[in-house]
Amino acid sequence: MKVVIQDDADAVAAYGAEIFREQLQKKPASVFGLATGSTPLRLYQQLIQSNQQGDISFARVRSFNLDEYMDLPPDHPQSYRHFMDREFFDHIDIDRDNTQVPPGNADNPMIACRNYERAIQDAGGIDIQLLGIGRNGHIGFNEPTSCLASRTRVKTLTRETIEDNARFFSDGETQPQLSITMGIGTIMEARLIVLLATGEGKANAVKAMVEGPMSAWCPASALQMHPATVVIVDEAAASGLTDPGFFKHIEQHNQALLARIKA
Ligand code: PGA
Numbered sequence: 001m002k003v004v005i006q007d008d009a010d011a012v013a014a015y016g017a018e019i020f021r022e023q024l025q026k027k028p029a030s031v032f033g034l035a036t037g038s039t040p041l042r043l044y045q046q047l048i049q050s051n052q053q054g055d056i057s058f059a060r061v062r063s064f065n066l067d068e069y070m071d072l073p074p075d076h077p078q079s080y081r082h083f084m085d086r087e088f089f090d091h092i093d094i095d096r097d098n099t100q101v102p103p104g105n106a107d108n109p110m111i112a113c114r115n116y117e118r119a120i121q122d123a124g125g126i127d128i129q130l131l132g133i134g135r136n137g138h139i140g141f142n143e144p145t146s147c148l149a150s151r152t153r154v155k156t157l158t159r160e161t162i163e164d165n166a167r168f169f170s171d172g173e174t175q176p177q178l179s180i181t182m183g184i185g186t187i188m189e190a191r192l193i194v195l196l197a198t199g200e201g202k203a204n205a206v207k208a209m210v211e212g213p214m215s216a217w218c219p220a221s222a223l224q225m226h227p228a229t230v231v232i233v234d235e236a237a238a239s240g241l242t243d244p245g246f247f248k249h250i251e252q253h254n255q256a257l258l259a260r261i262k263a
Helices: 009-026 039-051 080-087 110-123 159-168 184-188 202-211 219-227 242-262
Strands: 002-005 031-035 061-066 068-071 128-131 153-156 178-181 191-198 229-234
Touching: 002 110, 002 153, 009 128, 009 191, 009 229, 031 159, 031 219, 061 080, 061 110, 068 080, 110 153, 110 178, 191 202, 191 242, 202 219, 202 229
Parallel strands: 002 229, 031 061, 031 128, 128 191, 191 229
Antiparallel strands: 068 178, 153 178
C-alpha cells in the first residue's frame, strides 16, 4: 500500500486526477471503477476541466460505479446514478451507455448483482478503481463485518452510515437502509486502486486501514493485500498515523526515482 500525504484536499484531488490522466493517455479505452460521496468531487472537477480543455477524452471509457441505494429510482436526486450524471458524466464526453451504476431498483436484485459482476468481467476488468473510505472503514457500502472476499450483493447499511448520509435527504424523506455494492473481492480485482481520504473525521479509519490488523471490522484493511493501491490523504486524514513522516520520506524517494527514470 503506497500512502501519499498531501497538504490539503485540493492537492489530494490533483494527485489522484493525474493518475487518471496518465491512464487515459496510455489506454484511451480504460475501464474505471467510480465512487460517489463528497471526497471524489474535487477530483471529478479536475478531470472535467482537463476534458473540456481537450487534454483527455472519455469517449472510449467504460465505467462501473461501486454502489447504489436500493429502491431509489435512477432519477431520484439522492440516487448515485443521479449523483454521477450531475457531478461528472453531464460535463464530460463519455457515452452514457458505457456508464453503469448498480441497478438499485431491479426487480430481482440477486440476478442484478450477478449481472453486474459479469458486465465488469466482460469489459475486461477494472483498470483503476476510485475509492473513498467511510468513518467506519467501509469501502463502497461494504460495512464493518463484511466478508473480505465478498462479491456484488445487497448490503444493509449501518446506523453510522445512515446518519452520515442523512444530510443529503430532506426532513421526512425516507432514507434507504439497503444498498447494492460491489464486494470487497470485486474491488480487490481492480488492477490499480486509488483511495482518497480528507479531513480529521477520517483519521481513525485511515489508521485502521493502513496499520491495523486486516479485519472485517475495517473493510478497507483488506487493501493491505492488494498489490497496487495508492492511498492519497491530506494532513488531517493522516494525523492518526503512527509515523506520517516515514510515508513522506518514501514519497520523496519515489519522486526522485521517477525523475531519474524519466531523465
Ligand atoms: P464521503 O464518503 O466522501 O462523503 O466522506 C466516503 C465513503 O463513505 O466512502
